[in-house]
Amino acid sequence: MIKRTICIENPCHLKCRNMQMVVNYEHIKGYENLSEKTVPIEDIGILVLEHQQITISHYLLDKLVANNAAVITCNETHHPSGMMLPLESNSIQSERFRAQIEATGPLKKQLWQQTIKAKLSNQAAVLKKWGIRHNYLTKLAQDVKSGDAGNNEAKGAAYYWSHLFPDAWQFFRKREGPPPNNLLNYGYAILRATMARAITGAGLLPALGIFHRNRYNAYCLADDMMEPYRPFVDVIVRSIIDKTSSVENLTQELKVQLLKLPTIDVLLGDETSPLMIATQRTAASLARCYTGEQRKLLYPEMVDNG
Template sequence: MIKRTLYFGNPAYLSMKDRQLVVQKEVTSPGETLSRTRTDISTIPIEDIGVVMLDNPQITLTHPLLNALLANNTAVITCNERHMPSGMLLPLEGNTLQAERYSNQINASVPLKKQLWQQIIQAKIANQAAVLQEKGVDIEPMRYFQRNVRSGDPDNYEGRAAAYYWKNLFDGVVEGEFTRGRFEDDPNNLLNYGYAVLRAVIARSLVGSGLLPTLGIHHRNKYNAFCLADDIMEPYRPYVDRLVLSILNDFDDVSTLTTELKARLLVIPALDVVIDGKSSPLMVASQRTTASLNDCFEGASRKVLHPVIL
């Protein structure tokens, strides 16, 4: 069953009762600053929740609720004053064989990691090519890049493909030449938000498979707590890009992340994804990807299952 993604953008008091997340609206009486009343809004079974996004400084969570969410392997995301995801909370214990799987992951050989990175980049470029093809862009350069990726990608075909991809993806949709970057102009704000949601989904799946999101295959930034999540999400990024492209076709102004725009991006965990010849929601597909990655670390397989945009 696909887990639900919950977004809270208004003041609220979140608690737990009978294994249900209880949402209460925080109401301040006119002219009062300290006195608040709470009005029950709804309840949601905790077992149905996969991601919770907190986007208001006046949201309160009880400790029992937080523990219950973590026990359910729910990713809890907090947003900063710019309403961009800034932090993520995941359980320390996500799998009964966690110690053994950590050991396999830590002891993975360099050749295996290079082969896994080769597969990741090939899958990423293939999906980027599929998105460009939907736009009518010539994808022969992308096919060339994909075919020539070697173990560890020493020739940086990922970077070459990215340059061609971003040059053409938003051509004719945004004014001027698009530059991809965290702090660049829109629609980078949409991409940043979407990737943050995707990152949470992948990190959640890694924890559920008993893997350590911090210890990456290729990403090694010592300040990054989610290096492996950043590795594994690469072939999934084009799904976010395609969603952002559809948003740009529907909205004239995306300079501000409105509630409506966020709602469009929060469907990412439920996007239809084809993996191993079968269609499933992205959140379910990511669990198959991370489970197959664990098989590789254990030596039971040499191939990770990646999503395919047809």
């Protein structure tokens, strides 16, 4: 079942009643006339808290993480700043933790090779979608070595970002850079939460990556596994700027388009499924690689919608 991504943008109090998330505006100045809203907790996959005056009950937080929902908090500029996930969400978690921790160097290098191949292939598909020369990326994808020893990911990134957006944007990819970096950052934050949720659901440690290593990063594995999914965010952002003259401000309309990310269709093997479901299958395939049940990761491909 595809879970919902819900963004709360107004001041309110969030609580739990009968396994429903209740959005209550009582005693909130200027919003008293808004009617109470409810959402079944079991339907929530990601909850984004945008307003600084949102309050939330501990009981609701506990029920959300118990149902494997990711809760994202945003700062005063409305950009994601934190994330909450369950500590336990799989019945054979300790077994998978052990397999993940004991994974050999050669296995991790093979998994990273597959990851970068998939990322470069999807980046090539994005450029192809806009009629941009993509053969260089396709060749890089074919030539990725174990552990990406030739650093094809970086070579591909240099080419990809210099060609993805129209010349008029004079774009360079930098987290704190000018638009549309703001759109990419927001979309990647939603993607990261979606992948982190899938990883914990598969009984894996999100902090223990196959490539990324950072003592201050609790989601290294999510950052690894989301790499081939990033181009799906890029497609949304490129589509937005093709239709919008200014994206200086991350408006509600723009966020609505980016929040659709978990529901877009992707091709995984021979099946088309929503991206959120695909991340779960990707995470499950990684767990099986760690336990020796299979050797190939399941990563998505772009669906050609014409």
